Amino acid sequence: MGDEDSLKDHFHVENIDKNLDMQTGLLHELFSVTTPDNRNFNLVVESFASLSKPNVYGVRYSIIPTNFSDEIEVIKVHDYINQKVHHQEDDIRVADDLGQMQLDFIPDNGQPSYLVTTFRSQQGIILTYKANENFAPNPKIEYFKDANNHYGYRSKYFAKPGSSKDFEFLFAIGDIHPLVNANMYSDQYLSSLDNYILDTTFKSELMASAQVWQTFWLHSDVSIDGDPALQLCVRFNLFELNQSAGRDEQTGIPAKGLTGNGYGGHFFWDTEIFMLPFFTYTQPKIAKDLLMFRYHTLQIAKEQASDFGLGKGAMYPWRTINGYESSAYWLAGQAQFHINADIAFAIEQYYEITSDESFIRNYGFEIILETARFWMEYGNYAELGGKRQFVLNRVTGPDEYSALVDNNYYTNVLAQSNLRLAVKYARKFKGDDGMLSRLNVTAPEIKEMEAAANAMYLPYDKKRNVKLQFQNFEQLPKMDIASIDQSMFPLLLHYHPLMLYRHQVNKQADTVMVDFMFPQGNTLDQLKADYEFYEPITTHDSSLSKAIYAIIAARIGKDQQAYDFFSQAVQTDLMDVHHNTKNGIHAGSLGAAWEGIMYGFAGIVNNATSFSLKPHLPTTWNCLKFKVHLYGSEFKFTIYQDSVEVELLSGKGADISVYDDKKHLTPKNAKETWTYSNQF
Amino acid sequence: MGDEDSLKDHFHVENIDKNLDMQTGLLHELFSVTTPDNRNFNLVVESFASLSKPNVYGVRYSIIPTNFSDEIEVIKVHDYINQKVHHQEDDIRVADDLGQMQLDFIPDNGQPSYLVTTFRSQQGIILTYKANENFAPNPKIEYFKDANNHYGYRSKYFAKPGSSKDFEFLFAIGDIHPLVNANMYSDQYLSSLDNYILDTTFKSELMASAQVWQTFWLHSDVSIDGDPALQLCVRFNLFELNQSAGRDEQTGIPAKGLTGNGYGGHFFWDTEIFMLPFFTYTQPKIAKDLLMFRYHTLQIAKEQASDFGLGKGAMYPWRTINGYESSAYWLAGQAQFHINADIAFAIEQYYEITSDESFIRNYGFEIILETARFWMEYGNYAELGGKRQFVLNRVTGPDEYSALVDNNYYTNVLAQSNLRLAVKYARKFKGDDGMLSRLNVTAPEIKEMEAAANAMYLPYDKKRNVKLQFQNFEQLPKMDIASIDQSMFPLLLHYHPLMLYRHQVNKQADTVMVDFMFPQGNTLDQLKADYEFYEPITTHDSSLSKAIYAIIAARIGKDQQAYDFFSQAVQTDLMDVHHNTKNGIHAGSLGAAWEGIMYGFAGIVNNATSFSLKPHLPTTWNCLKFKVHLYGSEFKFTIYQDSVEVELLSGKGADISVYDDKKHLTPKNAKETWTYSNQF
Structure with a gap:
């Protein structure tokens, strides 16, 4: 030899x-x-x-x-x-x-x-x-x-x-x-x-x-009794999520985690909207680190707004690794201005769940304020339907099978929320003249933000009773997805963008994201109408889609669809559903799967004062267990098909509601049980 | 040494x-x-x-x-x-x-x-x-x-x-x-x-x-007595135009002529809409050669429509050298679908002026038909303002400071005209079963085209009485062009496209192109309203703009503006107005300058049966002379401030109208004189 x-x-x-x-x-x-x-x-x-x-x-x-x-x-x-x-x-x-x-x-x-x-x-x-x-x-x-x-x-x-x-x-x-x-x-x-x-x-x-890792699993595990296959996927998802998150205030979570160079290691809205809630509820310190990355890049975002030609405000990058915009195809990149409001939304959610006063006062409000200013600069008033309304023209919403649209419902609702948050916190910090003058906040500016939020145009189809994805959406022909051969999916690889943009066809949840993120004030009929309108024209070619549809399906009683969507979402990477896990995991999808469990099956609603659940467990699940941090306390939840047990593990406790039945847990009254039946 | x-x-x-x-x-x-x-x-x-x-x-x-x-x-x-x-x-x-x-x-x-x-x-x-x-x-x-x-x-x-x-x-x-x-x-x-x-x-x-060259000047010269500086520019323009035109049915006219490699030698709508009329009126053989280039690339255009996902029709490239789409930035390229109708428009104009029956029968109709089919495939019906209207969503019009809009007025009018031409010629060739069956023309298809043309949605602002550049245009804020420093022009070099797209700002004539190309049926008030609405928001950063504004200004009696716009347009290259002639001449602008003289100051209107003029000479011009070919005859025109002389040089003659006073010229009655005074 x-x-x-x-x-x-x-x-x-x-x-x-x-x-x-x-x-x-x-x-x-x-x-x-x-x-x-x-x-x-x-x-x-x-x-x-x-x-x-x-x-x-x-x-x-x-x-x-x-x-x-x-x-x-x-x-x-x-x-x-x-x-x-x-x-x-x-x-x-x-x-x-x-x-x-x-x-x-x-x-x-x-x-x-x-x-x-x-x-x-x-x-x-x-x-x-x-x-x-x-x-x-x-x-x-x-x-x-x-x-x-x-x-x-x-x-x-x-x-x-x-x-x-x-x-x-x-x-x-x-x-x-x-x-x-x-x-x-x-x-x-x-x-x-x-x-x-x-x-x-x-x-x-x-x-x-x-x-x-032991400590992580102790506090952040989600245990599903009765569904071992999905249990494995869920744990894999949590593992990857936890491993991918930046912890140094200088990084976010790359869209592919640490597992591949797809998307160039960049951070997107995926972090704030799909992954952050997991950390906010289970490891608030990491959630704060991730939000601080946005704070430390606020100056860059302000420069970018100024370079773009706006008088003030911050314009966060759609994709970035160092705070600067790195979108090559700006049409489905930079034009997704909703990133600004997404960050504000995540800050509010973090504050609601953690009550972290120091964060909101020292960092959070400033981001909310500067992004609200962006909307005031970008938007304008127009006469629409005989009313003076605030419009946001020429933007791209979450759905990447449309671009450069006027008044994307999601973007406008998020911007409205962003403006209202700025108003709310400016009033909260009213006495703090040093802070307000440092940030150049004036009473007229806050009044203008309030007026714009109240006048925000939200396109709505009164005939079909659905929220319209964007103005003029109703005049696009539907793409007949069902008739397209399976080999042609994902459509973005086989169709010219113009062919997609000119049709009613969604890559991912867009208007339905609003129903997920702002459930308050929606009738069940509205949720159903939106779901039934958008689901048939959605290809779910984005891995950020199915978990969100699962959540709404669970909320409107479509149990089987909820379970199917969720199980497909949760298997995205371990089962390589999109045939591209070789380019890296879909970190946003991992977080969305956690959201599917929490917002869908456990039916939680974010709230600053009391934590509320409306569980709809899949019928095969015997029991769902998880722990969350709320307002500085840690709780353990055990949800059965017809009852919920909650135990206060640390902290001074809080109100917990199950199907609107509120109970107060304290160290002295550390355990409560509810019985319930699925309702919608 | x-x-x-x-x-x-x-x-x-x-x-x-x-x-x-x-x-x-x-x-x-x-x-x-x-x-x-x-x-x-x-x-x-x-x-x-x-x-x-x-x-x-x-x-x-x-x-x-x-x-x-x-x-x-x-x-x-x-x-x-x-x-x-x-x-x-x-x-x-x-x-x-x-x-x-x-x-x-x-x-x-x-x-x-x-x-x-x-x-x-x-x-x-x-x-x-x-x-x-x-x-x-x-x-x-x-x-x-x-x-x-x-x-x-x-x-x-x-x-x-x-x-x-x-x-x-x-x-x-x-x-x-x-x-x-x-x-x-x-x-x-x-x-x-x-x-x-x-x-x-x-x-x-x-x-x-x-x-x-001697022969060329004998037939194609435009002589301006009283304005030696512009006379020189006009002749330079005609020289470059004549030198740049393809004559082999395999080429068009590159946007930079033969003088520079800007735009990569590609052909655009510039050929059909801005340059072709000069050839149609003075050297119809070259006009035909240029249109035959489109005929010889029709198969490629049909392939491109099919590749795009359309069932039938032809999709001509926005920019090309060999018939294939070469747009890099498709948003302001391929999305300018109006190129299809522009070609159909030019064919109709060529046929009107030359009466070339063999061309329209053997080649022209087929292009008109296949481009009309494109609109039927691309467009759709929608309920708008309580009416079922035919809409063309997600297109880019001529103006490149907007993109991906719904129902661009120019595009929709041109598409409407394209459909109507298909209907007209399908009926003209009704007896020719061989041809119609070769082209798969059926009576129902033609009926559908007619219906779509009649239902075409043309956005109109009833409050301001202006044709709207596109749907939702009225809700965009105006860009305050006057306040922008001169060093920032052309805007495209200093602003992100999104900053331009979200404003009312025009790079070039867009809706005003319609008033130029379809003067029929417009009241003077309408032309004035359109001009006064669009002129202040137009930067003329495109060299295709000023000559068109000169034409409309001449038609509505804004003499000084007409002259100023025209003289800037005609000097584009010889005086290097845009500071970029080093990259090559602006061939479209050269042709547009000729159009400025003919459609603006001579006030001609294309017509298949009689040639009509409504001169508005600049006051400094003593006399304007040119020759044109009409319906197979050649005429010499001499236009003074208050009279017009027309002489039939060859051919059997035709009707000529000056301010609607029609006279018939024949070899026996080869010369006529009109007196007129400027009217609007």
Whole structure:
């Protein structure tokens, strides 16, 4: 047998097993590797991203020969090249050229250390890694620098069938933001990174991280008794959600989590509207960190409004990684101005659930105010139907099968809410002259916001009694979705945008989002009319759609549809429903699935003073259990088909209503039970 | 003094004079060239694109030393390289990467011959050139091939101050289309190209071409007595127009003529709506050639409709060079569906003026029919204002400061006209069963077209009595153009499209185009109301705008505005009004200026049976003279401030009306005179 080299010779690799331990966060992968000369070995790769030290990533390689004995050399090195990350794919949703990144070695750090920098925006991160050199009885690992100034680790040993040798590495990865410019890193920063992985081991970091996972499951698990398949999916979703969320006030949650480069790692409204509620209710500290990312980028949003030509206000980016707008196709990007109101909505929701006065006073109100100002600048009054109404022309709503429409119902309702929140908090902080004058708030401005909110035009079809997705929507022909061959979905890959835009066809919940987010004041008939109008023209080509339809279906008594939509939504990634999980998970959909359970089956309604439920459990579910934080207290909910048990776990308690039957829980009266029957 | 080489050393070049002889088509340029050692010579470059042999281009270099005597070597060679035509400019309207073109030598043709091919679409042309080798008393020119297989010509001679030596070359340039694929050229094709320039000289080709120019000016000149500055501009415009027009049924007129690579050499609606009338009235053969380009690409237009998802009809490209849609920014490109009706309109106009029965029967009707079918497929009925109306949603009209609107007035009127033309000609050819069945025309289809045309929704503001640019237009805020700093124009270079789209602001005549193209049935009050509503919100950032406003201003008695708009329009290129003539002339504007004279100051109205004028000459003009072809006859018009003389030059004559006073001209009664006074 001659020498074989995995860099020069083709080693055949087969993935035998893949296993994610959601209790510890350890991913275990088993590969069978065969050389051209038919030498075979098993390669086990175990890896975890630490939750106890978010900068740390660990990986362990184990090599187990099955049919040979020979000397093996294991080398771990990263090539010192200018990497052109290029990805060609038919799917237009996948970034097909992610641009160039430059890798530079940082010399003489005692272990391999790199600076990775994007060429255009010059954003850099530092990463450094070290091998566990003292892991007896495994072979010695040697740090080296080769002739080309490449740093790495290598080990040479005599391998025997069945004997496993392990090679463990810990990576410390710098935050992206402190290095906005790659040349700005300092030795001090680098050594603070080193500290994360010095004097520790793969095993102890894994254990520390696993402990954080235990705490997570203790407080954030959702347990479904009677539906093991969906239970597994739900837990997978919560796992990915928890792993993806930024915790440093400098990041959001990428649309693909940490699992793929689709959407370029960017943050969208998905964070605030689909993922944040999970954190707001179960880990309010993370929810705040995520909202603080918006606060720290408020100045950029104000610059963007000014660059756009507006006199004041903030214009948050539809997609971003650093606060700047990164939409390439602005029609279905930047034009989705509702992002501004979405952020305001999420702030209100966070405040309602957490009663975090310091946040709303110091940060939240300012965002609400500046986004409300955006609407005042963008919108205008017009004579419509004989009335002076406030209109928002030429916007794109959530649905991406329409664009540049006038008075999108969702956008207008959200903007109205945004304006009203600004009015509400300006009045709440009326006495605080320092704050109001710092923010240039005047009484006339607040009056104008109130008037605009009250005059907001909400297009409505009186004949069909439905909320109209946008003005003129009723004059578009319906697309006959049922007659389209399955191979043509998602439609965006097969139709010119103009073909979609000119039809009544929805990629995702749009007007129905309003019914989900603002259930108050809707009659059951209204919810039904909206659902029955929009559901047949919705393709659910977006992964953000089905969970929302499940929620409304549950609320209007369409039990089977609710369950079907929910189960499809919750399976999106684990079952690869959209056939594109290879490009990364659908983080928004993961959060939406949690919302499906809470807002749909548990039937919760956000409220600042009392927590209200109207459960409609799927008939196959025996019991649904979860914990939530409310107004500073933690509660455990156990929902059966005909009863609800609530237990106050910590804090001073609160009012809880089940089907409008309100009870007050306190440390002294820490447990209550309700019986109920499904009502609509 | 040492050797100096223009390839290695920096020769300072100053342009002393530039002179276009519009009588002969010869461009004369004089440069003063100074070497680093201060040797100076004059370089005269004379060139022409032949009108007698459209494939031929001639260039003559004359070298006249002013301050030295020495041996000179003149080398003419084209580098054998893969050219990356790359152009960086802040102006987004300039193609900033024109893509790659490949130059290949065709060896051993006795003279340098190339194949130039675009990389992506693989469209090729061949060009070959030869030196006039026997031009005594000038030095001998030698054909050579160098070590790198570059072919060229060279000449070495002793130069003396004041003595001029000439070097003449004739190029033969193949048509683009026969070579759609660059590998398809044949030796035969190449030798047919050679024939254009064999056994002839620069001088005799220039003379032959100049003779064609004489004929052109004899029939197509527009003479303005009393306004020498504008007279010069008008003639320059006509010269460029005539030079730019395709004459082979395979090409249109590029938006930049033959003078620049802005807009990538593409054809737009500019051809049919702004340039064609000049040819229809003065050189109907060229007008027909241009329309035949649309006929020959009808199959492609039908494919494009089908690819778009429509059941039938033709969808002509907004911009194209080979019949395929080449819009990059489809929002202000492909979405300008009015191109289909524009072509139908131009066909009708051509037929009205020429009475070319064979064209309308064999080609024109088919285009009108297939474009009418497009509207039936794209449009739909909707309940609007209590009436069942035919609507065209999600289109972009002519104005590029709005996009994706519903029921653009211009588009809907043009579509209505297109449908009615289809109906009219289907009825005209009723007896011709062969033709109708070949085109699958049925009586019900024609009835549906008629009904749709009659039900076409035309948005109208009853309060202001103006035609509305599009549905919902009245609810957009006006942009305060007057308050914007001059440095911010054109707005498209300084504002996000969304900032423009959400305002009442026009780049160019849009609704006012309708008043220009369909003057019939408009009251003077209507024309005035439209003009006064749209003019203040129009930036004229498009060069297609002012001439149209001049026409309407002339019609409604705003004499000074008419003259000002016209004179700015007609000076667009010669005076470089938009500061971008370096990227090429504005061919559409050249044609629009001709329209300004004819439809504005002469006040003509297209009509199939009698030619009607309502002159409103600018007060400074003593006399306006032009010739036109009408219904197969040629007429000479001489318009004074208070009288009109018309003379029949050839053909059997026609009815001519001046301010509705109709007279019949025949070979026997070949001259008539009218007196008139300006009326509105």
